[in-house]
Amino acid sequence: MELKRTVKFEADRDPEFARWISHTVGGERIRHCLQCGLCSASCPLSLYMDYTPRRLMHLSREGFKEEVLSSSSIWLCTACYACMVECPKKINITHLMYALKERAIEERFYPKRFPIPVMAQQFCRMVRGSGRITESWLIVRVFLRTAIWRLLSMSGLGWKLFLAGRMPAKKEKIQRQDEIVALLDSVAETRKELAL
Amino acid sequence: MPETRTPTNGSNAGGARVGVYVCHCGTNIAGTVDVRAVSEYAAELPGVVVSRDYKYMCSDPGQALIQQDVREHSLNRIVVASCSPLLHEPTFRRTIDRAGLNPFLLQMVNIREHVSWVHLDKQAATAKANDLVRAAVRRVSLHKPLQKRRVPINTNVLVVGGGIAGIHAALTLAEAGKRVYLVEREPTIGGHMAMFDKTFPTLDCAACILTPKMTAVGSHPGITLWTYSEVVKVAGYVGNYRVKVKRKPRYIHEDLCLGCQECVTACVYKEGKTPDEFNLGLSKRKPVYLPFPQAVPQKVVIDPETCIEFKSKKCKKTCVEACGDRQAIDFTQKETLEDIEVGTIILATGFKTFDPVRNPYYGYGRYPNVYTSLEVERLINAAGPTAGELVLRDGKRPKAVGIIHCVGSRDANTNRWCSKVCCMYSLKLAHLVKERTGAEVYNFYIDMRTPGKGYEEFYDRLLDEGVHFVRGRVAEVTDWAAHPSEKGRLVIRAEDTLAAFVRRIPVDMVVLSVGMEPQPDAQAVRRMFNISCSSEGWFLERHPKLAPVSTFTEGVFISGACQGPKDIPDTVAQAGAAAAEAMALIDAQFVELEPYTAFISEDACSGCRSCIPLCPYQAISFAEEKKKATINEVLCKGCGTCVAGCPSGSIQQNFFEDEEIFEEIEGVLAYA
Numbered sequence: 001m002e003l004k005r006t007v008k009f010e011a012d013r014d015p016e017f018a019r020w021i022s023h024t025v026g027g028e029r030i031r032h033c034l035q036c037g038l039c040s041a042s043c044p045l046s047l048y049m050d051y052t053p054r055r056l057m058h059l060s061r062e063g064f065k066e067e068v069l070s071s072s073s074i075w076l077c078t079a080c081y082a083c084m085v086e087c088p089k090k091i092n093i094t095h096l097m098y099a100l101k102e103r104a105i106e107e108r109f110y111p112k113r114f115p116i117p118v119m120a121q122q123f124c125r126m127v128r129g130s131g132r133i134t135e136s137w138l139i140v141r142v143f144l145r146t147a148i149w150r151l152l153s154m155s156g157l158g159w160k161l162f163l164a165g166r167m168p169a170k171k172e173k174i175q176r177q178d179e180i181v182a183l184l185d186s187v188a189e190t191r192k193e194l195a196l
Numbered sequence: 197m198p199e200t201r202t203p204t205n206g207s208n209a210g211g212a213r214v215g216v217y218v219c220h221c222g223t224n225i226a227g228t229v230d231v232r233a234v235s236e237y238a239a240e241l242p243g244v245v246v247s248r249d250y251k252y253m254c255s256d257p258g259q260a261l262i263q264q265d266v267r268e269h270s271l272n273r274i275v276v277a278s279c280s281p282l283l284h285e286p287t288f289r290r291t292i293d294r295a296g297l298n299p300f301l302l303q304m305v306n307i308r309e310h311v312s313w314v315h316l317d318k319q320a321a322t323a324k325a326n327d328l329v330r331a332a333v334r335r336v337s338l339h340k341p342l343q344k345r346r347v348p349i350n351t352n353v354l355v356v357g358g359g360i361a362g363i364h365a366a367l368t369l370a371e372a373g374k375r376v377y378l379v380e381r382e383p384t385i386g387g388h389m390a391m392f393d394k395t396f397p398t399l400d401c402a403a404c405i406l407t408p409k410m411t412a413v414g415s416h417p418g419i420t421l422w423t424y425s426e427v428v429k430v431a432g433y434v435g436n437y438r439v440k441v442k443r444k445p446r447y448i449h450e451d452l453c454l455g456c457q458e459c460v461t462a463c464v465y466k467e468g469k470t471p472d473e474f475n476l477g478l479s480k481r482k483p484v485y486l487p488f489p490q491a492v493p494q495k496v497v498i499d500p501e502t503c504i505e506f507k508s509k510k511c512k513k514t515c516v517e518a519c520g521d522r523q524a525i526d527f528t529q530k531e532t533l534e535d536i537e538v539g540t541i542i543l544a545t546g547f548k549t550f551d552p553v554r555n556p557y558y559g560y561g562r563y564p565n566v567y568t569s570l571e572v573e574r575l576i577n578a579a580g581p582t583a584g585e586l587v588l589r590d591g592k593r594p595k596a597v598g599i600i601h602c603v604g605s606r607d608a609n610t611n612r613w614c615s616k617v618c619c620m621y622s623l624k625l626a627h628l629v630k631e632r633t634g635a636e637v638y639n640f641y642i643d644m645r646t647p648g649k650g651y652e653e654f655y656d657r658l659l660d661e662g663v664h665f666v667r668g669r670v671a672e673v674t675d676w677a678a679h680p681s682e683k684g685r686l687v688i689r690a691e692d693t694l695a696a697f698v699r700r701i702p703v704d705m706v707v708l709s710v711g712m713e714p715q716p717d718a719q720a721v722r723r724m725f726n727i728s729c730s731s732e733g734w735f736l737e738r739h740p741k742l743a744p745v746s747t748f749t750e751g752v753f754i755s756g757a758c759q760g761p762k763d764i765p766d767t768v769a770q771a772g773a774a775a776a777e778a779m780a781l782i783d784a785q786f787v788e789l790e791p792y793t794a795f796i797s798e799d800a801c802s803g804c805r806s807c808i809p810l811c812p813y814q815a816i817s818f819a820e821e822k823k824k825a826t827i828n829e830v831l832c833k834g835c836g837t838c839v840a841g842c843p844s845g846s847i848q849q850n851f852f853e854d855e856e857i858f859e860e861i862e863g864v865l866a867y868a
Contacts, residue, residue: 006697007697007698007699007700008692008695008697008698008699008700009679009682009699010682010699010701010702011679022662031662032656032659032660033659034659035694055695055696058692058694062664062692067695
């Protein structure tokens with residue numbers, strides 16, 4: 001049995017992270033959190049989470065960055081908004097989950113080959129590159145980066161979908177794709193300014 | 197219409213015509229006791245003319261039923277089997293009084309608290325109810341008509357304690373034109389509230405809202421203010437209390453002192469040497485001092501323990517020189533006793549804060565930068581020892597402050613109760629500390645309890661201000677560093693139960709949010725005023741919901757934190773309630789006394805005088821010419837002590853005469 005230190009020192013806290021979370025989009029009201037646990041109880045996926053949404057709120061505003069960003073919970077959130085609808089303090093929990101996902105990707109705080117962040121990254125890259133998603137190519141890209149053997153085991157299903165015209169090989173692309181790039185750049189710029 | 201049963205034996209023992217009324221009390225009684233069977237059983241008892249059962253005897257139709265029977269069946273004795281006489285004896289006495297029967301010809305049987313609520317076996321419960329009803333029927337036949345006594349009520353009121361509760365009660369009564377004696381133990385009124393900086397949740401300054409009321413007390417023509425005084429003896433009864441007040445010498449003629457404090461400046465001590473009580477020892481005062489700038493009365497006081505003149509008689513007495521022609525200083529002043537007569541008394545003796553030395557693991561008294569919340573109130577008060585600068589003992593500003601809730605509250609090792617105010621004042625202190633120093637503030641709490649108008653909103657505001665809230669009871673405050681960042685600081689260790697791990701948080705200052713406790717002399721005070729205390733030592737109200745400021749002693753009321761922990765709004769509300777209750781008594785102009793007085797059968801009295809010292813009300817005297825004891829009916833409270841103590845059995849008590857009691861006992865024991 002491996003014994004680990006579980007007590008937390010103040011030096012383990014990252015006050016910058018706590019400041020960031022309350023200034024990020026969706027985090028405006030996180031300090032008001034009463035820790036009532038309604039978010040955790042209403043969340044359909046909390047039964048698989050290592051940290052419940054309630055605990056994530058507390059750990060975030062206290063600045064326990066490592067615990068929060070390495071949590072599986074932020075990736076399990078499907079953005080069903082059940083927590084946000086009922087939150088008695090009107091905290092934008094779902095928005096916060098997105099902010100945390102982004103930060104985790106930025107700081108590479110997820111296990112290698114973990115499909116959900118890879119999927120998110122590839123999705124964004126594809127939108128930026130062609131303005132549209134071609135699902136067949138997105139699936140292939142995600143599997144290539146996470147579980148190549150899964151690509152082989154699912155090839156039978158892929159072939160059937162291809163024959164049914166559901167897996168087009170041709171990449172879709174929009175006209176004036178440069179405008180999408182300009183749009184995304186401008187959003188990124190604005191957010192950088194906001195985050196300061 | 198309930199069924200009427202007429203007795204089959206038709207007997208009419210001793211001329212008594214008894215009506216028996218058995219109450220269902222909804223299902224409270226009827227659920228466990230076969231009320232119909234009890235009523236049928238009672239109908240067969242000798243002397244019973246009518247016996248009925250009814251759903252709610254205390255309701256208007258229930259009472260009308262009794263009154264109708266009294267008239268139609270010429271009843272002269274009534275037995276009601278229902279709840280405790282504490283609850284409805286007055287109701288049914290009024291009922292039969294209105295029907296033309298003397299109210300004391302009633303006997304109540306408690307078949308709810310004594311039977312249905314404490315038994316499960318229906319048959320046995322019914323049998324017990326039968327026994328008790330039988331006893332009551334036998335007893336009531338011997339009841340004699342009695343008359344309540346009326347005595348005039350003295351319109352003066354004594355208020356004990358000059359905190360915000362006593363101040364508010366005294367002002368309310370004085371405004372209504374009553375003469376009020378306000379007795380305060382300390383040299384000034386103001387109490388704990390005068391020591392606070394701001395008040396939650398509005399953050400208005402405590403002194404700004406309190407001192408106008410203090411000066412109003414000091415200048416009100418209807419209030420006699422005696423500070424530095426204590427009540428030493430209370431005698432008499434509701435409407436006519438005789439009170440002795442000890443006035444300690446302040447060695448200053450209050451009527452001559454102007455409060456100019458030139459004597460203080462002139463004192464041979466250049467600097468204060470004695471820990472200042474008002475600043476909780478955080479500053480020093482001289483032997484002659486004014487407790488605080490807004491003290492009421494604005495009269496200095498000399499502390500004989502530290503004044504050189506009292507110790508050596510060799511002081512230069514520069515203070516007397518400074519006072520000059522006013523000659524307000526008098527080293528020969530002696531303690532005096534004042535006798536006053538009042539009709540009602542309001543106790544507002546307040547609380548004391550928990551002494552955190554009893555919790556050694558928080559390091560109070562061991563680490564200089566561990567403070568109590570009250571000390572921090574003084575530190576951040578602009579009139580306090582540091583002129584409002586929140587600094588550590590070495591004069592530095594703290595960068596991190598930990599506030600520990602529930603110190604001496606919710607703890608079986610010290611006090612089990614919640615002190616109710618600590619959550620809110622801790623939030624207030626957190627706000628003020630952050631505002632004044634910009635320090636990181638950590639609150640360690642078990643539950644955040646903020647019920648009250650605007651209180652939850654205040655908590656929400658503090659959350660937004662970025663104060664840290666760690667939910668967990670602190671285990672230890674230590675100076676032992678387990679991490680380089682903890683060196684030279686005080687480390688607070690607690691489980692952050694919301695994060696589910698233990699945290700060690702280094703801070704520069706620890707604030708212990710101490711709870712409220714009864715005053716150390718609460719037991720002595722309650723004995724003097726003949727009231728009760730709860731097991732914790734708080735003064736006991738007559739009913740926790742419906743008589744919250746009354747006590748079991750008529751004419752003695754309680755208000756404020758002497759009754760239990762409470763904040764300023766609740767205290768003021770209670771003080772107003774106590775004043776109104778006192779006025780209700782006064783404005784009735786007389787009080788009715790129960791006729792349960794003792795009386796002496798002179799033929800049997802041997803004149804041994806053993807009853808005289810037994811009487812707690814000094815109601816018994818010795819008639820020299822007859823060589824017999826006599827009882828003053830007005831003073832007798834009907835406690836029964838002399839009745840039990842009389843060696844010749846020559847003292848009896850109205851409503852509790854021997855034959856009545858024996859008849860009742862025999863009734864219970866006479867199994868059918």
